[in-house]
Amino acid sequence: MNDQIHTGDEHGALGDAEYAEFMQLAAEEGFDPEEVEDDIAAAGHGPLPVLAVVGRPNVGKSTLVNRIIGRREAVVEDKPGVTRDRVTYEADWNGRRFKVVDTGGWEQDVLGIDASVALQAEFAIEAADAVVFVVDSKVGATDTDEAVVKLLRRSGKPVVLVANKVDGLSGEADATALWSLGLGEPHPVSALHGRGTGDMLDAVLEALPEAPAQTFGAALGGPRRIALIGRPNVGKSSLLNKVAGEERVVVNELAGTTRDPVDELIELGGKTWKFVDTAGIRRRVHLQEGADYYASLRTAAAVEKAEVAVVLIDASDSISVQDQRIITMAVEAGRALVIAYNKWDNLDEERRFYLEREIERDLVQIPWAMRVNVSARTGRHMEKLVPAIETALAGWETRIPTGRLNAFLGEIVASHPHPIRGGKQPRILFGTQAGTKPPRFVLFASGFLEAGYRRFIERRLREEFGFEGTPIHLSVRVREKRGRKK
Numbered sequence: 001m002n003d004q005i006h007t008g009d010e011h012g013a014l015g016d017a018e019y020a021e022f023m024q025l026a027a028e029e030g031f032d033p034e035e036v037e038d039d040i041a042a043a044g045h046g047p048l049p050v051l052a053v054v055g056r057p058n059v060g061k062s063t064l065v066n067r068i069i070g071r072r073e074a075v076v077e078d079k080p081g082v083t084r085d086r087v088t089y090e091a092d093w094n095g096r097r098f099k100v101v102d103t104g105g106w107e108q109d110v111l112g113i114d115a116s117v118a119l120q121a122e123f124a125i126e127a128a129d130a131v132v133f134v135v136d137s138k139v140g141a142t143d144t145d146e147a148v149v150k151l152l153r154r155s156g157k158p159v160v161l162v163a164n165k166v167d168g169l170s171g172e173a174d175a176t177a178l179w180s181l182g183l184g185e186p187h188p189v190s191a192l193h194g195r196g197t198g199d200m201l202d203a204v205l206e207a208l209p210e211a212p213a214q215t216f217g218a219a220l221g222g223p224r225r226i227a228l229i230g231r232p233n234v235g236k237s238s239l240l241n242k243v244a245g246e247e248r249v250v251v252n253e254l255a256g257t258t259r260d261p262v263d264e265l266i267e268l269g270g271k272t273w274k275f276v277d278t279a280g281i282r283r284r285v286h287l288q289e290g291a292d293y294y295a296s297l298r299t300a301a302a303v304e305k306a307e308v309a310v311v312l313i314d315a316s317d318s319i320s321v322q323d324q325r326i327i328t329m330a331v332e333a334g335r336a337l338v339i340a341y342n343k344w345d346n347l348d349e350e351r352r353f354y355l356e357r358e359i360e361r362d363l364v365q366i367p368w369a370m371r372v373n374v375s376a377r378t379g380r381h382m383e384k385l386v387p388a389i390e391t392a393l394a395g396w397e398t399r400i401p402t403g404r405l406n407a408f409l410g411e412i413v414a415s416h417p418h419p420i421r422g423g424k425q426p427r428i429l430f431g432t433q434a435g436t437k438p439p440r441f442v443l444f445a446s447g448f449l450e451a452g453y454r455r456f457i458e459r460r461l462r463e464e465f466g467f468e469g470t471p472i473h474l475s476v477r478v479r480e481k482r483g484r485k486k
Contacts, residue, residue: 020256055134064191137163156209227306238376269386315341336392392469
């Protein structure tokens with residue numbers, strides 16, 4: 001047995017004494033030690049390896065993604081261009097977990113086929129650890145396929161070439177012809193019927209790294225990264241200029257001035273920070289707005305690389321569904337979170353009253369997020385931004401010793417037991433914090449814990465230990481006991 005449980009970040013490993021204490025708890029409850037260790041490793045991982053699925057429209061990318069993840073989630077239709085946004089799913093093959101990115105095609109004759117494919121494929125390839133390149137075996141390699149091959153070669157990323165729509169032995173000869181692309185062996189599959197996908201996934205596991213490089217949260221030796229995100233024209237660039245004390249980026253009343261994420265090193269509150277001004281995320285960015293579409297993709301990548309997301313909301317306007325979607329994106333990415341209500345100087349008493357009601361109604365899921373009321377135009381309350389960011393980072397990096405956590409869980413079980421359902425009352429047996437950045441907990445229970453009870457546990461964790469400004473990931477493992485020691 002290992003002396004430590006390595007969970008993917010520098011603060012998430014259990015030391016020898018704590019490990020022994022924790023495993024003793026597991027043994028007392030009759031849990032299999034190896035399964036416990038695997039569960040903690042799974043919950044405490046850093047970012048999972050990323051597999052991008054790229055190819056021309058209508059070659060069966062989304063059908064293949066559905067086959068890989070084992071369920072019909074990606075929208076499939078027998079015409080090109082159905083998938084437009086980059087969509088990520090989690091998959092598991094032979095006990096290894098990874099992310100699958102389904103990439104979209106383009107609207108015909110908008111920016112030009114070659115330009116659209118190149119931009120979409122280039123972004124997907126850049127963000128991935130390995131690539132599945134899907135070609136229609138019945139059509140064969142086209143000029144567009146050849147263009148994508150050039151991108152793949154420049155990237156240096158491992159590539160698994162998939163010849164799709166091979167429904168029988170007669171189609172395998174067509175697949176063999178794809179050796180001409182120079183990407184190695186073509187894997188003949190039928191994404192629709194599942195033929196050959198097992199062998200293909202074995203090849204994918206060989207191409208993917210066991211554990212991806214930690215791109216955020218680790219001690220990088222440089223300034224902390226802050227992503228400024230929000231709808232177009234909420235004042236992101238104005239805020240960056242204000243904290244910088246000079247005109248670093250272009251500001252215009254016309255929405256959508258910023259296209260690419262802009263990194264700026266800024267001295268603020270006695271520290272150097274790396275602020276990233278991003279393009280505004282629109283409600284629906286289709287390829288008829290080509291530059292905006294790719295700006296939105298780059299913004300999502302900037303959030304993935306950041307440690308803190310500062311979401312700007314126009315306080316003079318009602319909180320929109322798009323504001324909520326942007327916040328959800330930051331939370332799902334596991335970033336520390338600060339909500340900055342901008343244009344605060346434009347609010348009268350009536351608008352402030354209604355804004356508070358909107359926050360209570362529409363942002364009820366994130367009462368833990370740090371909040372600042374600012375004016376990027378006048379600089380009002382800008383001095384409150386750094387303390388909010390620092391508090392969020394502290395919560396993001398907080399770790400609770402296993403002994404203290406289990407004492408807390410014991411009190412919870414004693415004072416507020418899980419409701420009885422079907423004559424059974426599941427209870428939390430023990431738990432540990434598997435990782436930080438954001439905090440990730442694994443609870444081992446005697447039965448299924450309802451969502452409402454999990455939310456109660458999360459709320460009590462925040463009340464007891466803080467975790468201000470950070471999402472918390474809470475997973476529950478239910479194990480069949482292997483016989484108690486007498």
